[in-house]
Amino acid sequence: MSILSGKKILLGVTAGIAAYKVAELVRLFIKSGSEVQVIMTPAAKDFVTPLTLSTLSKRPVYSSFFDEEDENAVWNNHVDLGLWADVMLIAPATANTLSKMATGNSDNLLLATYLSAKCPVYFAPAMDLDMYNHPSTHKTFETLIKFGNTIIPAESGELASGLVGKGRMAEPKNILQFIENDILNGLFLKNKKVLITAGPTYEAIDPVRFIGNHSSGRMGVALAKVAADLGAQVFLILGPSAIQVNHSNITVINVISAQDMFEAVKPLYPTCDIAIAAAAVADYRPKTISNQKIKKKDTNFSIDLERTTDILKWMGAEKKHQFLVGFALETENEEANAKNKLKNKNLDLIVLNSLNDKGAGFKGQTNKVSLINHKLDIKTFELKTKSEVAQDIFNEINILKNE
Structure with missing residues (x-):
């Protein structure tokens, strides 16, 4: 049984090409016994459809504070979403979203929910190698880590630009394993x-x-x-x-x-x-x-x-x-x-x-x-x-x- 069994996972998806991997990530979380609630930035819907992630997570996918096309729409409360989660994961985490997280810019539902979250927050960066290595990006990483967030380091390999280097979002199975190990290492009864x-x-x-x-x-x-x-x-x-x-x-x-x-x-x-x-x-x-069933008698019976x-x-x-x-x-x-x-x-x-x-x-x-x-x-x-x-x-x- 996974350490994530029964956990409520809030999965934030941003507008990066690695968003295509999120379907597999949702599937792995569900297989582990977790509940998954997906929140997408509006631009993330250009990379993976909400229908795909809703089908896999068995929950509606949120991307705005309310559905502008539904006149009876209910407000998607970012505070409630932040309180609901046991774990929050931003994957893929683009340079744009990470910078907003570091500065408190909450111009969409995902960022507002991040600022309301009371649970551990993990982020899995995904960007081209030059963006990943830029001093401003590393400063963002440092700021978020100081806030108590945990980085899931990017992996090396072929990137969308055709270049080869560090910046690929960690593979879904590696993200799952990272979070499981991190939670386990923080448990006070580990190895007891x-x-x-x-x-x-x-x-x-x-x-x-x-x-x-x-x-x-x-x-x-x-x-x-x-x-x-x-x-x-x-x-x-x-x-x-x-x-x-x-x-x-x-x-x-x-x-x-x-x-x-x-x-x-x-x-x-x-x-x-x-x-x-x-x-x-x-x-x-x-x-x-008694070796044999004690038969009922007309007299009283006592047990020593x-x-x-x-x-x-x-x-x-x-x-x-x-x-x-x-x-x-x-x-x-x-x-x-x-x-x-x-x-x-x-x-x-x-x-x-x-x-x-x-x-x-x-x-x-x-x-x-x-x-x-x-x-x-x-x-x-x-x-x-x-x-x-x-x-x-x-x-x-x-x-x-x-x-």
Whole structure:
């Protein structure tokens, strides 16, 4: 899976002969799992048709603030477009457009959107070799880089003028690879190993019955996906769950019981950088398991239970370099219980959620949490999707690890 999967790409196309390559670039972005919104300068339409790019991107192509031929036209809001994007790319980027970007000249929709963009901006220059080497062009490059933009260097080869040299827009596959590598290099979990436990455990009573809980595994899976998107190599130890996980950076280890989960954790924990215990592990299991299905009788029936291994406590006792995160799902004395768990199990951070909060807890798509760090500082968040909660948790981990 590409690091660009799910990203919103704003692709600005300017009036250069290299615009013919943009169709392939859009196709590659779509193939990577990205959403692509194309904005063209008015003159760019002389080099590649909006219909081609609209068909490939499956979105309308914008080139002006409104369609002058449509009396009911809606204004194309450059501010909204700039806020929508996760990544903005100008390709091809002509000397004319780059100069306007450097000086703040916003005489078309693309330039106005560039000035409104809050996301990382990349530009792929395309021009003849003398234009590319001109001191004014290099001054423009330097200015844009100082603004925080990133240049995708032009490549050498035959140019439209017939000359041979540097100035060709980078090939679409090279542009895609450049952006993927640049994003990956900026991710704080790159080359880190993250261990996550998730889901319930089932403790067998007999061949058909078990003791379990209502955990779906959604919160742990959301954490795994966020960690993987941040560049980590993720080991997800997942109890019984219907959720399917498909990510090239995630190794899923399916388990059933608390003991299964513990056996999976033991060899992985010493080498991980971050461990998050999001699983709802059973505290007790039947002392004996019947080999045959227990038949119903007229009399009452009782099960003798014994403690399971406290996996999180073991992780806290064995902790060396790891950053250890636990979860506390409470119904009363929430904050006090979470702080005690943080201290008793030697955690760096604990995620507190309460079953008293509507929309929090098991099975649902949302959660409402408070994060308590080792200093007992508390951050409380509103109800969010579990993916957003996972992002908040990793943001907090990043802050704490850099203190």
